[in-house]
Amino acid sequence: MTERVVPPAERRRRRPTKQGVVLSEELIVATALRLIEEHGAEALSVRRLGRALGADPSSLYRYFRHTDDLLLAVADELIGRTLRDWRPTGDWRADLRDLGLRVHSGALGHPRAAVLSAYRVTGRAHEIQAVETILGVLRGAGFPDPEAVRVYHAFVDQALAFSALDAAGAALPKPARDAENAVWQATYARLPAGTHPNIAATARHLVADMRHSSYPTALEMLLSAAEARLFEIRGRA
Structure with a gap:
């Protein structure tokens, strides 16, 4: 086009x-x-x-x-689907957790489109609504405006980065995905403690955990850090 x-x-x-x-x-x-x-x-x-x-x-x-204009519209549609039936609860941490998981789940539902669009800024209606919504959650929680923007930036970048990463894996042909998952059992679980003591000690956990996305864990870490920062701000008020 x-x-x-x-x-x-x-x-x-x-x-x-x-x-x-x-x-x-x-x-x-x-x-x-x-x-x-x-x-x-x-x-x-x-x-x-x-x-x-x-x-x-x-x-x-x-x-x-042109095609890039259409791609931005596709990216904005994915954002819109994330927000379509979302409703705030008033608990800022629960609301951000839900939004983040929705973004990630939406990307895995359309992995090829997510890989193409996760890093784009659309400037379109759904993206504008998402920015307004997330900033509203943070400001409503009591974050001062500069801190609200910093947390917003980290939250969105983390969600989109994991979305792109995990979508890229999901877009692989199933035999390739299965082969990569098998490496943890076939290679890492067999490394001897004499040469790789840390891997050997944690091998069963690696095999169980590495086949899944770490986004939920990373999201909880980010929310905990944001909550600690909010407590610090309140303590100085």
Whole structure:
């Protein structure tokens, strides 16, 4: 896709496509998300999208200027799905934990799209809502504005980094994933204590733990550090 664009008022296609559907941004994004999961980054082409939608590829320019514009819309859709049925409880730590786990789970549900988009800043409606929501949780908990931003930054970067890391693993073919998991049992669990005492002492824990994401543990560590910082701030007030 190139830098062409149609004014918003003229974007909506009024006639059904060959498959009997009316094009919309939502339909294009949903189709792009499905194709990315099926075919990877190469799915983001006008020709492939047009074929999947039963539409003339040029009609996509009514909605998106180029493929990167579409990718940002896909990234924003993933954020929107995270927030869709989330409701705050008033417990800032529980609320952030829930949000973080939702971000991570959403990435694992669409691993190829997450790998492509986890590091992007969309500036779109769902991302703006997420930034507003998380900052609201932190400010409501009593974090001063500079601290709220620091914790927000660490929280979001941690969630997205683990999302990209674990999504990349989930996007591997199953035989490759199984082979990597088997290394902990086949290699690490057999290293002798004489040469590798620390690995040998913890081998059974490595075998059990390393096949799972460490994000929940890392998230709890971050929340504990944030809570300790909030206690410190309150103690000085």
